[in-house]
């Protein structure tokens with residue numbers, strides 16, 4: 001409920017009744033974002049992802065992230081051809097139909113890492129619907145979370161970019177929080193999801209220490225909005241934010257902006273790359289979160305007596 005006029009005198013500041021959040025990050029966590037060069041050959045994309053994940057793991061990463069649609073080119077014409085079902089999400093599937101799942105699971109267990117596997121086009125064989133879905137695997141190779149892109153990338157800027165994901169994809173219906181028991185909770189969004197502050201706010205209010213967005217911004221919006229949106233989600237919530245893009249390719253139909261980055265809870269870009277293939281690494285620390293939240297204590301100054309506590313809004317079942 002919004003009142004039309006609010007005067008400072010009528011609504012004096014007072015600390016919210018909401019208790020301080022429990023501490024979000026349990027110990028330092030090395031994050032690696034793989035800005036992967038991808039092409040049209042799915043098998044080659046999976047093999048190459050494996051090489052880069054191995055490289056990141058050999059440098060001590062605890063959590064490794066791949067970009068949006070890392071197994072395929074990014075484009076609505078490609079999604080049906082590259083789509084795979086996901087075991088456990090839509091029942092059992094023969095291994096030959098799930099090469100991306102198999103590869104990611106094996107990489108996570110071989111390297112003993114948490115692997116946020118960017119996203120792939122997912123086929124639900126029961127409904128024939130397609131989704132843009134991120135899978136997260138534990139160091140034992142178990143699938144511990146899936147996030148179906150909630151906000152589909154439907155935009156049209158005359159003369160610049162026209163992209164309508166909803167022509168072929170269906171939207172996810174659930175915000176996603178993944179529990180990494182040694183470290184804490186991470187929220188997941190996919191690309192266009194970053195434009196909607198609600199997912200990050202929900203995750204932060206439920207205690208996440210980071211939001212991770214596999215994404216593939218474009219050459220029109222990327223230069224203006226990619227960093228701005230990531231830093232916005234970080235400063236709003238005083239959490240780490242990671243944006244992981246594919247590398248830019250001159251041959252691709254969709255030209256990715258690149259510039260994968262890690263943003264700290266003070267909204268500073270602490271690690272970033274250009275448009276070429278590379279790995280962006282940063283150690284996320286509990287101390288940085290504490291320092292920022294102590295200095296600017298918005299996490300305990302929220303006025304849920306004025307605007308409803310969004311942390312009580314639960315996920316919707318699909």
Ligand SMILES: NC(=O)CCC(=O)C(=O)O
Nearest residue numbers: 153191192216217218221
């Ligand atoms: N893959 C996407 O969702 C792209 C989002 C994007 O480029 C934007 O401007 O938003």
